[in-house]
Amino acid sequence: xxxxxxxxxxxxxxxxxxxxxxxxxxxxxxxxxxxxxxxxxxxxxxxxxxxxxxxxxxxxxxxxxxxxxxxxxxxxxxxxxxxxxxxxxxxxxxxxxxxxxxxxxxxxxxxxxxxxxxxxxxxxxxxxxxxxxxxxxxxxxxxxxxxxxxxxxxxxxxxxxxxxxxxxxxxxxxxxxxxxxxxxxxxxxxxxxxxxxxxxxxxxxxxxxxxxxxxxxxxxxxxxxxxxxxxxxxxxxxxxxxxxxxxxxxxxxxxxxxxxxxxxxxxxxxxxxxxxxxxxxxxxxxxxxxxxxxxxxxxxxxxxxxxxxxxxxxxxxxxxxxxxxxxxxxxxxxxxxxxxxxxxxxxxxxxxxxxxxxxxxxxxxxxxxxxxxxxxxxxxxxxxxxxxxxxxxxxxxxxxxxxxxxxxxxxxxxxxxxxxxxxxxxxxxxxxxxxxxxxxxxxxxxxxxxxxxxxxxxxxxxxxxxxxxxxxxxxxxxxxxxxxxxxxx
Numbered sequence: 321x322x323x324x325x326x327x328x329x330x331x332x333x334x335x336x337x338x339x340x341x342x343x344x345x346x347x348x349x350x351x352x353x354x355x356x357x358x359x360x361x362x363x364x365x366x367x368x369x370x371x372x373x374x375x376x377x378x379x380x381x382x383x384x385x386x387x388x389x390x391x392x393x394x395x396x397x398x399x400x401x402x403x404x405x406x407x408x409x410x411x412x413x414x415x416x417x418x419x420x421x422x423x424x425x426x427x428x429x430x431x432x433x434x435x436x437x438x439x440x441x442x443x444x445x446x447x448x449x450x451x452x453x454x455x456x457x458x459x460x461x462x463x464x465x466x467x468x469x470x471x472x473x474x475x476x477x478x479x480x481x482x483x484x485x486x487x488x489x490x491x492x493x494x495x496x497x498x499x500x501x502x503x504x505x506x507x508x509x510x511x512x513x514x515x516x517x518x519x520x521x522x523x524x525x526x527x528x529x530x531x532x533x534x535x536x537x538x539x540x541x542x543x544x545x546x547x548x549x550x551x552x553x554x555x556x557x558x559x560x561x562x563x564x565x566x567x568x569x570x571x572x573x574x575x576x577x578x579x580x581x582x583x584x585x586x587x588x589x590x591x592x593x594x595x596x597x598x599x600x601x602x603x604x605x606x607x608x609x610x611x612x613x614x615x616x617x618x619x620x621x622x623x624x625x626x627x628x629x630x631x632x633x634x635x636x637x638x639x640x641x642x643x644x645x646x647x648x649x650x651x652x653x654x655x656x657x658x659x660x661x662x663x664x665x666x667x668x669x670x671x672x673x674x675x676x677x678x679x680x681x682x683x684x685x686x687x688x689x690x691x692x693x694x695x696x697x698x699x700x701x702x703x704x705x706x707x708x709x710x711x712x713x714x715x716x717x718x719x720x721x722x723x724x725x726x727x728x729x730x731x732x733x734x735x736x737x738x739x740x741x742x743x744x745x746x747x748x749x750x751x752x753x754x755x756x757x758x759x760x761x762x763x764x765x766x767x768x769x770x771x772x773x774x775x776x777x778x779x780x781x782x783x784x785x786x787x788x789x790x791x792x793x794x795x796x797x798x799x800x801x802x803x804x805x806x807x808x809x
Contacts, residue, residue: 341517341520344516344517344520345513345517348509348512348513348516349513351509352506352509352510352513355505355509356502356505356506356509359501359502359505360499360501360502363501363502364477364495367477367493367495368433368477368479370404370493371404371477371478371479371491371492371493372479374397374404374491375479375481375491377393378390378393378394378489378491381393382483387483387485387487390408390483390489391408391416391417394406394407394408394417394418394489395417395418398417398418398419398443399419403419404491404492404493404494405418405419405420405440405442405476405478405490405491405492405493405494406418406419406420406490406491407419407420407423407488407489407490407491407492408487408488408489408490409428409487409488409489409490410487410488411486411487411488413428413429413488416487418443418490419442419443420440420441420442420443420490421440421441421442421443422440422441423438423439423440423490424438424439424440427440427478427480427490428480428488428490430480431480431481431482432479432480433477433478433479433480434477434478434479434480434492437475437476437477437495438475438476438477438478439474439475439476440474440475440476440492441474442474474494474495474496475494475495475496475499476492476493476494476495477492477493477495478490478491478492478493479491479492534555534557534563535563537555538554538555538563538566538567541553541554541555542554545574551578552574553567553571553574554566554567554570554571554574555567556568556571595633595636598629598632598633599633601629602626602629602630605622605625605626605629606622606626608622609622636772639772639776640772642776642779643772643775643776643779646698646776646779646780646782646783654695655693655694655695656693656694656695656696657691657692657693658691658692658693658694658695658696658699659688659690659691660690660691660692660699660727660734660736660803661686661687661688661689661690661727663696663699663700663703664684664686664703664725664727664736665684666700667700667703667704667707667725668682668684668707668725670704671704671707671708671711674708674711675711675723678711678712678715678721679715679721680711680714680715680721680722680723681720681721681722681723682707682711682723682725683722683723683724683725684724684725684726684727685724685725685726685727686725686726686727686728687727687728690727690729690734692734692784692803692804692805693784694783694784694803695783695784698780698783698784699780699784701776701780702776702777702780702781702801703725703736703738703777703801705773705774705776705777706738706773706774706777706799706801707723707725707738708773709773709774709799710723710738710739710740710742710797710799711723711740713740713742713743713797714740714741714742714796715742716742716743718795719741720741721740721741721742722740722741723738723739723740724738724739724740725737725738726739729805732804732805733802733803733804733805734802734803734804734805735800735801735802735803736800736801736803737798737799737800737801738798738799739793739796739797739798739799740793740796740797741793741795741796742795742796742797743795743796744792744793744794744795744796744797745790745792745797746792751790751791751792751797752790754774754790755774755775755777755778755788755790756775774788774790774799777799777801781801781802781803784803785804786801786802786803786804787802788800788801788802789802
């Protein structure tokens with residue numbers, strides 16, 4: 321989807337690019353001015369040093385031979401190619417010798433270094449200009465003369481000295497070379513700036529547009545997902561960049577949300593299915609009690625049955641709430657050092673009469689001294705649910721029904737296992753489903769229960785950073801509670 325320029329500038333990437341481009345341009349311009357001024361100062365310093373050396377040489381010549389020798393040396397040096405500026409003038413400023421034809425007015429009036437660059441014309445440049453541009457009237461000033469009087473010619477700096485006889489000597493150097501050097505540096509930096517700006521625009525055009533296109537694709541996929549299509553996923557190109565990492569994380573989040581929604585739907589369906597029967601029994605019992613004439617004993621029995629059914633419903637809802645809190649990590653249950661051997665002893669002692677009444681042999685094995693960090697009541701409740709299930713489903717064993725509770729250490733885990741010799745759960749998929757809420761694998765549903773026992777035990781193990789495994793026992797089923805070993809501090 322193409323974006324207009326105002327829309328592009330509203331994006332964070334475009335704003336950051338514009339900000340960086342502006343900052344880079346300011347820094348580049350400052351660098352241009354700094355480099356050109358620095359190079360000019362360096363060349364000017366070198367020029368002044370050269371002039372000082374020339375002045376020292378001329379001073380030595382003046383000391384050896386006076387004015388005649390000085391004039392000969394000046395004439396000799398002024399005729400050399402690329403020579404400096406040499407000039408000797410009388411006290412009135414009239415040029416006597418040298419390679420300078422004319423000067424900007426006022427240059428010879430002050431002694432010492434010229435404060436600012438001045439314009440001059442070398443000897444012979446006026447004649448060459450008249451030959452190139454002849455004029456009709458000899459009395460009319462030529463273009464070169466007009467230029468000397470008006471416009472500036474060459475620029476130079478010089479050192480002006482007064483000789484002992486009050487004559488004036490000027491030694492200078494043309495600034496054309498420093499100015500040309502400064503112009504070259506300025507053009508090079510400006511060219512580099514232009515090339516970098518062009519490169520930045522090209523990178524933005526090819527890379528930035530691609531990034532914006534990917535953002536548009538992610539936005540479009542997000543709109544579809546927000547529209548209710550939770551099966552949709554954000555695109556992953558496989559480049560491994562930050563967009564792919566973001567898409568992968570969001571896809572994982574969407575998969576988790578879809579799983580939670582599916583679980584919520586399943587729980588809702590199971591609640592509606594499993595709670596319908598006890599609610600129907602409550603209504604039928606109340607309706608049967610109200611119809612016809614009954615004794616006080618009949619009414620009392622009906623109310624007691626209603627209370628028992630209501631208690632079972634409340635127990636079911638409490639289990640659901642406990643599972644939800646534990647799975648969400650919002651449980652306010654406190655933790656402390658729990659002796660697992662003591663918990664096993666309490667649960668076995670509690671269920672011995674139940675096992676004896678059902679004709680099931682209840683055994684324990686293992687060592688003492690195993691402690692974990694957890695909640696004693698929650699661990700006891702999970703173990704009670706597992707032992708209760710083992711007793712109920714071991715009665716259909718072909719041999720003597722037996723339930724064994726064992727406690728041992730495997731690696732860095734403490735394992736508490738409850739094993740029966742009943743029919744077990746032979747199918748792997750059924751063992752995975754057995755820990756879900758309201759799942760009862762018994763088709764006939766002859767055994768009492770709500771299908772929340774193993775689900776609550778799994779939530780309790782998750783709360784304790786452990787896990788609950790259902791393993792085949794050949795015959796029977798082994799339910800293993802694995803706790804991370806407690807580190808004593």
